[in-house]
Amino acid sequence: MATTHSKDRGLSRPGTRAKSARLSHHRRREVFWGMACAAPAVLGFLFWQLGPIVASLLIALTDWRIAASPNWIGFDNFAHILTGDRLFRKSLAVTAYYALGSVPLRLLAAFALAVLLNQKIRGLPVFRTIFYLPSIVPLIASSVLWIWLFNPDFGLLNAILVPLGVPRLQWIYGSTTVIPALILMSMWDIGPMMIIFLAGLQGVPRQFYEAVEIDGGNPWHKMRHVTIPMVTPTILFNLILSVIGTMQTFVQAYVMTEGGPNNASLLYVLYLYNKAFEQSQMGYASALAWILFAIIAALSVLLFRSSSRWVYYAGR
Amino acid sequence: MAVIALLCAGAPLWATGAEEGASAEGMQPVELTFTYWGSPFEREAVEQMLQAFNDSHPNIQVRGQHIPDGYGEKIATMVAAGTPPDVGYLFEALAFPWAQDGVIADLTPHFKADPEASNRLAATYYNYDGGTKTIGTNAAAETMILYYNKSLFDTAGVDYPPSQASEAWTWEEFLAAARKLTVDRNGNNADSDAFDPENIDVFGVSFPSWWGGYLPMIYSNGGQLASDDGQRLMLDEPEAVEALQALQDMIYVHHVAPTPAQSEAMPSQAVMMQSGKVAMGVNGHWAILDYSQLEFDWSIGVLPYHQEPVTILLGSPSVIFAATEHPEEAFEFYKFHNDPAQVDLYAKGLWMPLQLDYYTDPDKTAEWLDAIPGVYPPESRGVLIDYTLNNTPRQPPAYWLKNQSQIFSEAIDPAMTKLWAGEATAQEAMDQAVRDAGPLMQGRW
Numbered sequence: 148m149a150t151t152h153s154k155d156r157g158l159s160r161p162g163t164r165a166k167s168a169r170l171s172h173h174r175r176r177e178v179f180w181g182m183a184c185a186a187p188a189v190l191g192f193l194f195w196q197l198g199p200i201v202a203s204l205l206i207a208l209t210d211w212r213i214a215a216s217p218n219w220i221g222f223d224n225f226a227h228i229l230t231g232d233r234l235f236r237k238s239l240a241v242t243a244y245y246a247l248g249s250v251p252l253r254l255l256a257a258f259a260l261a262v263l264l265n266q267k268i269r270g271l272p273v274f275r276t277i278f279y280l281p282s283i284v285p286l287i288a289s290s291v292l293w294i295w296l297f298n299p300d301f302g303l304l305n306a307i308l309v310p311l312g313v314p315r316l317q318w319i320y321g322s323t324t325v326i327p328a329l330i331l332m333s334m335w336d337i338g339p340m341m342i343i344f345l346a347g348l349q350g351v352p353r354q355f356y357e358a359v360e361i362d363g364g365n366p367w368h369k370m371r372h373v374t375i376p377m378v379t380p381t382i383l384f385n386l387i388l389s390v391i392g393t394m395q396t397f398v399q400a401y402v403m404t405e406g407g408p409n410n411a412s413l414l415y416v417l418y419l420y421n422k423a424f425e426q427s428q429m430g431y432a433s434a435l436a437w438i439l440f441a442i443i444a445a446l447s448v449l450l451f452r453s454s455s456r457w458v459y460y461a462g463r
Numbered sequence: 464m465a466v467i468a469l470l471c472a473g474a475p476l477w478a479t480g481a482e483e484g485a486s487a488e489g490m491q492p493v494e495l496t497f498t499y500w501g502s503p504f505e506r507e508a509v510e511q512m513l514q515a516f517n518d519s520h521p522n523i524q525v526r527g528q529h530i531p532d533g534y535g536e537k538i539a540t541m542v543a544a545g546t547p548p549d550v551g552y553l554f555e556a557l558a559f560p561w562a563q564d565g566v567i568a569d570l571t572p573h574f575k576a577d578p579e580a581s582n583r584l585a586a587t588y589y590n591y592d593g594g595t596k597t598i599g600t601n602a603a604a605e606t607m608i609l610y611y612n613k614s615l616f617d618t619a620g621v622d623y624p625p626s627q628a629s630e631a632w633t634w635e636e637f638l639a640a641a642r643k644l645t646v647d648r649n650g651n652n653a654d655s656d657a658f659d660p661e662n663i664d665v666f667g668v669s670f671p672s673w674w675g676g677y678l679p680m681i682y683s684n685g686g687q688l689a690s691d692d693g694q695r696l697m698l699d700e701p702e703a704v705e706a707l708q709a710l711q712d713m714i715y716v717h718h719v720a721p722t723p724a725q726s727e728a729m730p731s732q733a734v735m736m737q738s739g740k741v742a743m744g745v746n747g748h749w750a751i752l753d754y755s756q757l758e759f760d761w762s763i764g765v766l767p768y769h770q771e772p773v774t775i776l777l778g779s780p781s782v783i784f785a786a787t788e789h790p791e792e793a794f795e796f797y798k799f800h801n802d803p804a805q806v807d808l809y810a811k812g813l814w815m816p817l818q819l820d821y822y823t824d825p826d827k828t829a830e831w832l833d834a835i836p837g838v839y840p841p842e843s844r845g846v847l848i849d850y851t852l853n854n855t856p857r858q859p860p861a862y863w864l865k866n867q868s869q870i871f872s873e874a875i876d877p878a879m880t881k882l883w884a885g886e887a888t889a890q891e892a893m894d895q896a897v898r899d900a901g902p903l904m905q906g907r908w
Contacts, residue, residue, distance in 0.1 A: 213539045214557075215564035233899070234873055299724045320724040320884055408723075408880035409895075424536055426869050427557065 207433035217430065224434035235435070237410055238418040241326065245414065246393040248330040253389055254382065257337040261344035262374070275345075282338035290402040293332045294319070297403075319404050322411035329399055329412060340385050347381030348374065379458040387450050394443050415439055493789045495525045495796060498541075498551035499602075500534045505808060512806045516799050523792045525550075542566055542784075549787040550796055552602050555589060555861045556868035558780050559908050562591055562598050568783040569596040573794045580798045583817040586776040586855050589862055591908035601778030602801055603814030606748045606855065607675050608774065608846050609767075610732070613760040615665065615742040619643045619652065624743065624764030626842035628772040628854045634709060637767030641667030641719040644742035653719055660718035667719035669732055670710065670745035672883050674859065674871075675777065680706040682857050684769035688875075693864050693907035696874070696900040698893040706769060707882060708889035715885045723883045733757055747777075748847060751812030755838040762840040765850050776855040803831055810834035815847060822852050865905040874900035 170178065207224055211217035228235050264275050281289065296303050297318035309315055318328040355373045364372070397416040400406055406413035406421075419439070423432035499509055506529045513527045528548065530537050535554055541547050547566065561567045574581035574597065589598040609624050616623055621640045625631055632640070645653040645667035652658065653667065670676040678688060686702030689695065697703060713720040721729065733753040735741040744750075745766065754761050766774055781801065783793045803809040803816045809831055821827045828848060832839040839847070860867050878896035881887045887895070 212560065212564075213543050214561040214566040231902075294727065298728045300722075301725075301728050317724065317884070320722075320727075322881065322884070322886055407877065408884045408886065409877045421872055425556075425872060427535075427539060427560070 203433045203436060206430050207437050209430045211430040212427045213429060214427070220430070224431050225438070228431070228434055228438060234410065234413065234418055235438075238413045238415045241411070241413050242394060242396075242415040244326050245329060245333075245396065246390065248327065249333040249393050250386070250389050252330065253333060253337050253340060254385060256334055257340035257385065258344050258378075258382070260337065260341045261348055262370075264341070264345060265348045275342075278341060279338035282336040284336075286336075286398045287402055289332075289335060290399055293335070293399075294403055297328055297332075319412070320408065322408045325404055325408065325412040329396075329403075332399065333393070333396075340389065343385055344378065344381055347378040351377040376459045380460060383450070383454050383458050387447055390446055390450065391443055394439065394446075492522050492524045493792045495523060495550060495787070495789060495793060496528060496548040497525050497796065497800065498528045498530055498534075498538060498548040500530055500552055502531070505813065506531075508806055508808045508811075509800075512800060515805050516796060520795070523789075523795060525796055545786075547784040547786050549789065549793045550781065550783050550800070552779060553782045554779055558589065558598050558782055559591060559865070562596070562782075563908075565785055567598055568785045568787070568790060568793075570599045570783060570794070570797075571595070571597050573790075573797075577794075577798070580794075582819050584776065584819060584822070584851070586858055586862075587778065587817050589780045598780050598782055599797065600780065600801075600817050602781040603778055603808070604776055604817050604851070605778045605815060606774050606776055606847065606851050607679050607745060607766065608748050608850070609764045610736060610744045610746055610750065610754060610761060611764060612736045612739065612742055613762060615644055615739060619646075619742075623762065624767075626762075626764050626845035628765050628845075628850050631765045631772035632767040634767050634769050637668075638713070638717060638719070641713065641743065642717060643667075645717075645719040653717060658718075663718065663721075665739060666721050666735075666741050668713065668743040668745070669721055669726065669729075669735065669741045670713075672723060672726075672879065674875075675747060675775070676745055677707060677710055677879075678859055679766050679774050680710060680769065682775065683766070683771060683773045685771075687857070688860050689864055689870075689904070691907070694904050696870070696897045696904065698875070698878075699890070699897040704889045704893055707893065709769075711882055711885065711889055714883070722885070723880070736761065748815055749813050751839065752808075755812050762842050763846045764842065765846055765854075772850075773854045773856060774850055775857070775859050776851065777859055777861065807834075810838065812838045815851070822848050863907045865908055866903055870900050870903045874903060 206217065208219060208221055209217035210220050210223075260278055264271065264278065268274075284292075295301075297320075299305055299315055299317050299320060302318070304318065305315055317324050319325045351374060355377070356369050359369050359373060395416050396414050397420065400412050400414040400417045401420065404412040406417050415435075416439070419432050419435045422428045422435060497513070499505075501509065509527060509529070513525055517524050534552070535557055538547070538551065538553065539557070542561070553561075553567070558567055562569070583600050584604055587600040587604055589600065590596065591598065611624055613623065621643050624637075624640070642653040644665065645658075645663060646665040647659040648662045648664045649657065649659065653660075674688070681688065681698075681703045684702045684706040686700055686704075686706055687697045688703070690697055698707070710720075714722055729735050729740070731753065732741060732744040732746055733750055734757070736744055736754075737757045737759045748763075751763070765772060781797065783790065783797055787793045799805055801814075801817055803814075803818070803821060806814070808814045809816055816822070816831055818827075821831050828844070832843050832847075864870065874896050878887075878892040878899070881895070882889060882892040
């Protein structure tokens with residue numbers, strides 16, 4: 148309630164009023180509906196997420212184990228995580244390995260697919276649908292599907308590769324192959340990223356390509372000097388979303404490998420989940436969550452900072 | 464997303480528990496809540512038990528709450544919100560710390576005051592504080608046994624596994640039988656020179672990769688999982704290593720048991736056995752329920768042994784929450800909810816009684832095993848009665864080891880997955896387990 152109040156007051160501030168008075172009737176209606184539509188999300192965030200987020204920050208400073216009342220232990224959780232926790236380092240390394248493999252490959256594949264689907268070919272909508280389709284399958288279902296594909300003895304992947312002379316890979320059952328296997332699997336749902344790339348590609352003005360043609364450029368020149376620079380904002384967007392998503396990968400490890408064998412696929416969020424819900428160490432798990440938050444925030448800031456060097460915004 | 468979920472999980476901490484007003488005693492029946500997990504099938508049986516209890520106890524009315532998934536999380540939320548149930552099943556990994564924290568009632572006075580109720584299998588008690596206090600007992604007793612498909616034995620010309628502990632197979636006898644029963648797609652068994660381990664049609668044996676599968680073998684070889692004081696993991700000692708190596712060898716040396724990947728791709732053990740793809744299976748006695756519903760010629764035997772024939776008794780505790788306002792009535796229900804006369808899950812093969820007289824009094828035994836013809840095979844008297852009474856010398860760590868869930872998930876299980884995947888010898892894997900468990904060992908409850 149307090150939130151709604153302060154917003155009302157904000158609207159009645161003289162400055163705001165003066166500004167809104169200048170808006171046309173049509174524009175004012177637009178602003179109203181814009182705010183009305185955003186309100187559920189904003190209020191939902193304030194009531195259902197902000198509170199728990201603050202609570203979790205407080206819990207991270209306690210030894211809360213659900214049954215007993217929490218004791219304030221300051222930064223002990225953080226200290227232990229950063230100095231004494233072998234599995235924290237392991238899970239961070241596993242997650243970094245997974246992200247470093249998965250993010251570039253996904254970006255590349257989604258971009259390549261988008262370029263292909265941006266051509267004038269027959270049945271284009273069908274292809275676009277087909278490549279998007281896997282993203283609609285619930286993650287749990289596709290995980291079960293991939294368990295079958297990865298089976299060393301009866302799975303489709305080995306059934307194709309072994310006759311071609313590839314040694315029988317253990318996929319998710321071997322500690323050296325499990326992360327590469329999960330990276331391969333992460334290529335499965337690049338549909339949404341592909342759609343965003345497609346939108347970016349279609350925003351590239353035709354006349355730029357014509358200019359390249361007049362200058363005698365080939366398709367590679369078009370790609371190198373027009374397409375890629377023009378879609379760098381889209382690349383940045385997909386890169387950041389994909390880094391955030393990948394760092395939070397959970398279901399695959401939870402359903403397919405339980406972090407095994409021998410913790411080789413102990414992704415960070417799975418470890419966090421185990422701490423919270425298997426071992427009831429809510430304080431410790433909250434601290435882990437905040438460390439992940441800090442890491443993701445730092446990565447995002449770094450990517451944004453770097454973007455001034457390589458992202459081209461038309462009109463700037 | 465999961466991060467947000469965790470951030471949200473903190474909310475109940477600051478939610479105030481609903482404080483009860485002045486309770487109106489008198490004619491009003493006492494109301495209790497009972498939480499439990501289990502399949503829809505179990506739910507049906509438990510609902511019947513609840514009905515019977517409520518009908519026979521007009522002064523106590525128990526409301527059941529079935530929580531099939533996320534049980535621990537749900538109960539934790541209820542506890543955190545200050546509204547725990549009165550009676551409920553609970554995972555031992557939660558029950559012990561909660562008992563220590565005063566969330567679970569100590570049932571010692573109740574059991575002391577009621578000799579009949581306390582006449583239960585000693586191995587099913589969850590005691591803490593050096594044996595001075597008790598959480599209670601399992602909801603039901605459970606043991607690990609050996610299932611087999613008779614017709615595969617007949618075809619291979621192998622004698623059935625013994626049903627008396629005194630006649631139990633040695634490991635060598637067990638392995639010899641498993642080798643004869645393992646057959647490749649060309650019909651050669653594992654003893655034959657032409658045997659092709661890449662294309663196995665029938666596996667001699669399948670065993671579970673969790674502790675129910677390997678602990679009896681370690682105990683049988685004179686080994687232990689952890690020292691009695693709970694301060695040191697003992698899986699790297701020769702007795703344990705030998706038993707574990709023997710299990711790993713069944714997969715990668717003798718090729719008589721499936722690899723983890725092969726197991727993963729298989730349907731349940733009972734179905735594999737029915738379809739003739741597995742000849743013997745180590746499993747909990749509870750699988751009798753599944754087996755009895757499949758049409759094929761099966762029976763049960765005792766596990767093979769290294770030095771002495773042993774199995775383990777296991778299960779999860781039923782508890783009374785300390786916050787209950789009606790401890791007497793709660794204990795009344797506690798005695799009732801796992802009384803074999805009230806719950807047909809005993810007769811159907813899923814549960815074994817806790818009460819000693821079902822093991823010592825032949826009439827009681829018959830009430831249990833013969834209630835529904837065709838469920839328990841004739842060998843059950845040896846495999847379930849005698850074996851349980853005389854060959855369960857050691858309580859699994861679940862009954863006494865502090866911090867066991869973290870020890871398993873962070874030290875033992877990772878090493879075991881390495882062992883089962885064939886990526887390390889038993890000695891290498893267990894050295895790692897013991898090293899990783901070092902800082903996690905906190906003694907015993």
